[in-house]
Amino acid sequence: MLSRLKHRRNGGAPKNTKKRTAEGANSNVFTLFEQAQIQEFKEAFTIMDQNSDGFIDKNDLRDTFAALGRQNVKQEEIDMMLKDAPGPINFTVFLTMFGEKLKGADPEETILNAFKVFDPEGKGILKKEYIAQMLTTQAERFSAVEIEQMFTAFPPDVAGNLDYKNLVYIITHGEDNDQE
DSSP states (O other), rough: OOOHHIIIIIIISOOOOOOOOTTTGGGGGGGOOOOHHHHHHHHHHHHHHOSSSSSBHHHHHHHHHTTTTOOOOOOHHHHHHHTTTSBBBBBHHHHHHHHHTTOOOOHHHHHHHHTTTOTOEEEOEEHHHHHHHHHSSOOOOOHHHHHHHHHSSSSOOOSSSEEEHHHHHHHHSGGGGOOO
């Protein structure tokens, strides 16, 4: 996943994307991404389409948040997410929306926002055990070896907290500033 995000930072973001209507969503959306990226979006769509009806709706979003450990999502928040779509969210509309959102998106901000979903209090840290649980049980699951490698590269503090803001900075900017 991180290599995919770095690809976006290094010029992989779609260019010249325009606001599309539901009818026009099919035109050229698949040319904005590489085949591997489209497959990853398809996997994400399939995970979010909890009832497997080919569309993402309010219940699918609520179930997705619940699967990620976020139980008390306000209805207004879900409504705002769905309002961004030009119509029912099938895979093509989903891909188009991502193309529009990623156009010019700052990879650092994008990754930070992903972590913030798990940090509703905005402290900038997450418990090592919680991160390990999420990464081994959700979506593209990490192996025990991958978890160990991650915590070796980005060790938590003595209290078991991972400073994800620092982690995101290193992912997006490299470790150059941390060298002594």
